[in-house]
Amino acid sequence: MAVTKTAPVENNDTQPAILVENLSKTYGSGSSAVHALKDASMQVLPGEVVGLLGPSGSGKTTLLQCLGAIIDPSGGRITLGGDLLFENGWQYSDRRTLRRDRIGFIFQRPYLIPFMDATENIAFLPMLQGKSNKQAYARAAELLEMLDITERGGARIEQLSGGEQQRVAIARALANRPPIVLADEPTAPLDSHRAMSVMKLLHKMAAKSGTAIIVVTHDENIIPVFKRLYRLRDGVLHEEEGEGRPFDYLNDEQ
Amino acid sequence: MISLAYRDVSNSFGRYLLTGIGLGLLIGVTLTMAGVFRGMVDDGKALLRSAGADIWVVQQNTLGPFAEPSSLPDDIYRGILALEGVSQATNVAYLTLEVSHGSRSVRVMLEGIDADSNRLPLTAGRPVSRSHYELVADERSGFRVGDRIPIHRHEYEVVGLTRGMRSPSGDPMLFLPLKDAQEIQFLKDNDALFRDRRQLQENPRLNPPGNPALLDAVEESLFSNHRVNAVLVQLLPGTNPWQVADEIEKWLRLTAYPRDEMEEILIGQLIAMASKQIGMFLVILTIVSAAIVALTIYSMTQTKLKEIAVLKLIGTRNALISRMILLEAIGLGMIGFLTGKLAVTYWAPLFPKHVVLLPEDTFRALLITLVICVLASIAGIRAALRVPPGSAIGG
Numbered sequence: 001m002a003v004t005k006t007a008p009v010e011n012n013d014t015q016p017a018i019l020v021e022n023l024s025k026t027y028g029s030g031s032s033a034v035h036a037l038k039d040a041s042m043q044v045l046p047g048e049v050v051g052l053l054g055p056s057g058s059g060k061t062t063l064l065q066c067l068g069a070i071i072d073p074s075g076g077r078i079t080l081g082g083d084l085l086f087e088n089g090w091q092y093s094d095r096r097t098l099r100r101d102r103i104g105f106i107f108q109r110p111y112l113i114p115f116m117d118a119t120e121n122i123a124f125l126p127m128l129q130g131k132s133n134k135q136a137y138a139r140a141a142e143l144l145e146m147l148d149i150t151e152r153g154g155a156r157i158e159q160l161s162g163g164e165q166q167r168v169a170i171a172r173a174l175a176n177r178p179p180i181v182l183a184d185e186p187t188a189p190l191d192s193h194r195a196m197s198v199m200k201l202l203h204k205m206a207a208k209s210g211t212a213i214i215v216v217t218h219d220e221n222i223i224p225v226f227k228r229l230y231r232l233r234d235g236v237l238h239e240e241e242g243e244g245r246p247f248d249y250l251n252d253e254q
Numbered sequence: 255m256i257s258l259a260y261r262d263v264s265n266s267f268g269r270y271l272l273t274g275i276g277l278g279l280l281i282g283v284t285l286t287m288a289g290v291f292r293g294m295v296d297d298g299k300a301l302l303r304s305a306g307a308d309i310w311v312v313q314q315n316t317l318g319p320f321a322e323p324s325s326l327p328d329d330i331y332r333g334i335l336a337l338e339g340v341s342q343a344t345n346v347a348y349l350t351l352e353v354s355h356g357s358r359s360v361r362v363m364l365e366g367i368d369a370d371s372n373r374l375p376l377t378a379g380r381p382v383s384r385s386h387y388e389l390v391a392d393e394r395s396g397f398r399v400g401d402r403i404p405i406h407r408h409e410y411e412v413v414g415l416t417r418g419m420r421s422p423s424g425d426p427m428l429f430l431p432l433k434d435a436q437e438i439q440f441l442k443d444n445d446a447l448f449r450d451r452r453q454l455q456e457n458p459r460l461n462p463p464g465n466p467a468l469l470d471a472v473e474e475s476l477f478s479n480h481r482v483n484a485v486l487v488q489l490l491p492g493t494n495p496w497q498v499a500d501e502i503e504k505w506l507r508l509t510a511y512p513r514d515e516m517e518e519i520l521i522g523q524l525i526a527m528a529s530k531q532i533g534m535f536l537v538i539l540t541i542v543s544a545a546i547v548a549l550t551i552y553s554m555t556q557t558k559l560k561e562i563a564v565l566k567l568i569g570t571r572n573a574l575i576s577r578m579i580l581l582e583a584i585g586l587g588m589i590g591f592l593t594g595k596l597a598v599t600y601w602a603p604l605f606p607k608h609v610v611l612l613p614e615d616t617f618r619a620l621l622i623t624l625v626i627c628v629l630a631s632i633a634g635i636r637a638a639l640r641v642p643p644g645s646a647i648g649g
């Protein structure tokens with residue numbers, strides 16, 4: 001077992017951005033109970049992009065949703081950037097603000113707001129933080145550019161293709177420059193070229209801003225880019241060494 | 255900041271507008287009902303206004319002349335005139351009948367009143383000036399100046415028009431000389447007259463040979479009428495009507511109602527049943543409209559719960575979500591109210607009954623609509639705030 005037990009670290013630089021200790025999550029109770037997570041532990045350092053693998057139904061989404069303070073864990077401990085988030089219940093009453101400011105969540109499906117256009121879906125997040133409309137739209141434009149969907153910015157959500165919607169959702173997750181990004185199969189609806197450029201974007205963010213990123217994926221093309229991986233099996237996380245292939249090489253291959 | 259309510263509404267504006275218009279028609283019906291109710295009360299008062307009497311004198315112990323029949327000798331006004339404080343006493347006769355003009359027939363109320371005391375505000379023509387066969391009609395009868403209206407044995411010429419003169423049951427009024435009204439009220443058509451006259455002539459006791467004067471006298475007393483339905487009394491300024499009414503009751507053995515009491519009889523007794531009925535309808539309609547408005551707004555929120563969960567997921571504060579629901583509800587209410595107001599303004603004149611749209615009723619409707627919208631949105635907001643953010647990504 002490759003469970004990482006981490007002692008408390010004084011130095012902020014090496015303090016894990018995400019620290020999960022003995023996390024468990026049970027859906028339902030009695031005979032119909034599903035033990036999605038049993039004893040999951042992991043840590044992700046600032047600036048690190050970590051892959052999360054595991055067969056369908058193994059609990060990957062469940063783990064991310066616990067970390068994102070979307071569903072309640074059943075036991076264990078979550079610490080984000082040195083702040084204790086969960087231990088015997090939530091330690092934060094205002095988890096909505098936490099999600100807004102500190103966690104960029106890319107869901108398995110886009111879940112965009114249907115009554116706003118693509119740009120507004122992105123710009124809405126900085127606005128929630130109290131940024132001016134000008135700043136918010138500038139940030140949205142920047143992200144649309146990075147994700148290569150600038151020309152679709154004014155489109156209604158239902159007019160976007162699945163891949164375009166997903167890229168808007170990725171842009172939304174990054175809009176507030178969160179220190180943590182939780183990405184649940186972000187590249188599933190994208191073609192391999194776009195998938196790779198999204199991975200590149202995430203790595204660039206990690207390197208530039210010290211963002212800690214967990215990426216759930218099934219994509220065989222993408223798995224080689226991670227330096228470090230976790231595999232979820234029977235509710236337990238196992239750490240693995242990754243290839244950590246550089247992007248230029250991958251790009252050349254296409 | 256992006257306005258959630260505005261974006262959401264403009265995304266499905268057609269549906270939103272249609273819902274609002276639907277509510278508006280309901281609000282319009284409710285407003286109409288209120289207007290009909292007001293109209294009934296107004297009709298009751300219109301007659302009192304037009305009569306302009308301080309005291310109504312009627313047959314002893316009756317609620318006449320509208321709620322109960324009342325008959326008085328037409329010379330009793332002299333006795334009333336003799337009382338202190340009385341400036342004028344006028345005989346009046348009322349009767350409701352159906353009159354035809356061309357192919358149309360209208361139910362009207364006739365008021366017979368002494369021509370010289372006729373002080374009606376006219377919208378066209380002139381007051382009645384001859385002592386026979388002229389009348390002033392209310393516009394609602396559909397008659398025009400110059401029309402000739404046959405009533406029983408005679409034709410009456412319409413010489414003037416009034417506006418808003420209605421009987422307590424909403425029929426248009428016709429004003430004509432008292433003598434004509436008395437004749438119409440108590441006399442018969444030509445055939446009946448002919449039959450009666452023949453009967454008299456064939457009766458040897460009333461038509462003894464050699465004494466034609468007796469038959470004339472009998473006919474005179476039988477075919478003329480010296481009774482009226484009420485006496486309208488006007489007082490000198492500063493006179494207490496209750497005191498004069500007491501005097502009339504005591505000395506002349508009649509019943510006298512000061513104007514306020516007469517109004518009470520008209521509103522309270524005559525149209526009480528009808529107005530209570532309408533009042534009940536109004537209450538039920540208001541409750542039903544309120545329930546539908548509330549349900550519409552509530553279900554509008556219910557269909558948005560998924561988006562609301564996503565909004566929470568990305569960190570939207572409750573205040574912003576609540577504001578969206580509240581604003582959409584108020585917007586819907588305003589569309590509904592404006593549609594209702596517009597609808598009632600257009601369709602009210604089509605009603606056969608007099609529909610009175612008071613500004614205070616409109617204001618009350620606006621207030622009730624807003625209160626309902628706010629209450630309904632509170633229910634919607636509660637549902638929205640309860641929804642867990644995780645529910646957006648179930649499965």
Ligand SMILES: Nc1ncnc2c1ncn2[C@@H]1O[C@H](COP(=O)(O)OP(=O)(O)OP(=O)(O)O)[C@@H](O)[C@H]1O
Nearest residue numbers: 027028034036054055056057058059060061062063
């Ligand atoms: N809300 C829920 N209620 C009950 N059981 C659930 C719920 N969500 C997930 N599960 C169960 O928990 C287990 C883990 O589900 P989860 O969605 O985390 O898997 P996953 O690894 O993300 O799968 P996939 O790769 O298909 O997305 C599954 O057996 C699933 O059926």
Ligand SMILES: [Mg+2]
Nearest residue numbers: 060061062108
């Ligand atoms: Mg999943």
